[in-house]
Amino acid sequence: xxxxxxxxxxxxxxxxxxxxxxxxxxxxxxxxxxxxxxxxxxxxxxxxxxxxxxxxxxxxxxxxxxxxxxxxxxxxxxxxxxxxxxxxxxxxxxxxxxxxxxxxxxxxxxxxxxxxxxxxxxxxxxxxxxxxxxxxxxxxxxxxxxxxxxxxxxxxxxxxxxxxxxxxxxxxxxxxxxxxxxxxxxxxxxxxxxxxxxxxxxxxxxxxxxxxxxxxxxxxxxxxxxxxxxxxxxxxxxxxxxxxxxxxxxxxxxxxxxxxxxxxxxxxxxxxxxxxxxxxxxxxxxxxxxxxxxxxxxxxxxxxxxxxxxxxxxxxxxxxxxxxxxxxxxxxxxxxxxxxxxxxxxxxxxxxxxxxxxxxxxxxxxxxxxxxxxxxxxxxxxxxxxxxxxxxxxxxxxxxxxxxxxxxxxxxxxxxxx
Ligand code: F0G
Numbered sequence: 036x037x038x039x040x041x042x043x044x045x046x047x048x049x050x051x052x053x054x055x056x057x058x059x060x061x062x063x064x065x066x067x068x069x070x071x072x073x074x075x076x077x078x079x080x081x082x083x084x085x086x087x088x089x090x091x092x093x094x095x096x097x098x099x100x101x102x103x104x105x106x107x108x109x110x111x112x113x114x115x116x117x118x119x120x121x122x123x124x125x126x127x128x129x130x131x132x133x134x135x136x137x138x139x140x141x142x143x144x145x146x147x148x149x150x151x152x153x154x155x156x157x158x159x160x161x162x163x164x165x166x167x168x169x170x171x172x173x174x175x176x177x178x179x180x181x182x183x184x185x186x187x188x189x190x191x192x193x194x195x196x197x198x199x200x201x202x203x204x205x206x207x208x209x210x211x212x213x214x215x216x217x218x219x220x221x222x223x224x225x226x227x228x229x230x231x232x233x234x235x236x237x238x239x240x241x242x243x244x245x246x247x248x249x250x251x252x253x254x255x256x257x258x259x260x261x262x263x264x265x266x267x268x269x270x271x272x273x274x275x276x277x278x279x280x281x282x283x284x285x286x287x288x289x290x291x292x293x294x295x296x297x298x299x300x301x302x303x304x305x306x307x308x309x310x311x312x313x314x315x316x317x318x319x320x321x322x323x324x325x326x327x328x329x330x331x332x333x334x335x336x337x338x339x340x341x342x343x344x345x346x347x348x349x350x351x352x353x354x355x356x357x358x359x360x361x362x363x364x365x366x367x368x369x370x371x372x373x374x375x376x377x378x379x380x381x382x383x384x385x386x387x388x389x390x391x392x393x394x395x396x397x398x399x400x401x402x403x404x405x406x407x408x409x410x411x412x413x414x415x416x417x418x419x420x421x422x423x424x425x426x427x428x429x430x431x432x433x434x435x436x437x438x439x440x441x442x443x444x445x446x447x448x449x450x451x452x453x
Pocket of ligand 1 (some may be wrong): 148172173174175176177178243274275276277278279280281335336381383384411412
């Protein structure tokens, strides 16, 4: 019902743990035979499983296990990931210039980023295969997620991270879960190159070049649609770095339609940070991707040679979507707005709201469009960034008032905030 093939030439890999096609070098992808799955059955099973006590049923990923590559029950390693909220965002809507807006907050996962939905599948598969160690290159979130799931599975975990510019909160979180962190000279792209050179038969490489990761992450599309009673939004806007998540969400929406859970596809808008935007540039110019040296304060997406750009391009094209970039200043402003809805997110996540605002301003998205912005990481993932922002952009919000009349001060606050 689900088979692994090369995403480029459709060759079936001989090695079960291969990460790239031996014939053409492209990434591998699972292909689901949607004709053999019935929409009503999936809808019904998913609804019933939500009321079950079985940990697999309480996971927003494994609840959809008929749509995933099979993994033996005793290998499944879950932290009840995946069931994240779709939250309405009135302030975000007015900032972007649309009538209504909702956030799919993937930062509400167990390790506070979208990576958990993919990691539960990648680590469960690795555990079934008897892997003793997992390894990844990371700008921080993959690291924390791998570390947590590897800990649950009794596996060692090794993170290869760029020496500069990854959030200290993410490193601390990763160390808490017991992983080893190896800093390398260079950036994420250098780290990923080193990891991809390892033999996947001896160690589980759990970056999004691993097709099991993509399968887990595609369930975010099902969770989004399910909360909307399987009504498709017009647009889904998300940040893009290594481009695994855009590939995964596009695949999820395609499969939902293939099965008959939904009647149409949302258009995907992938948003990159201007200093790390090789995909946006390739899209604009209608050419293949040319890697860049990436630079942005949104460190999670400081990636110049995205591994999954071909998959992501196919999904964006298929959905009649688009790719764009936004400046670091636009990201900072949008992130502050996400906070004002009482939600909050890390900088990279806010690229989605910043991108939506730009798409509305240019007329690409209509003000009455039905839009979901994907938030990929929790506000506490990068507290140093937030503290810097409040110190420089909004010092009044940081005021520590001493020796004042509290009642007078509250009156002032209520006047200015009304
Ligand atoms: N948002 C956040 C918060 C991320 O951590 C990442 C990627 C992305 C967006 C981009 O997703 O790579 O699938 O296009 N973080 C990776 C990491 C690279 O190592 O944690 P993508």
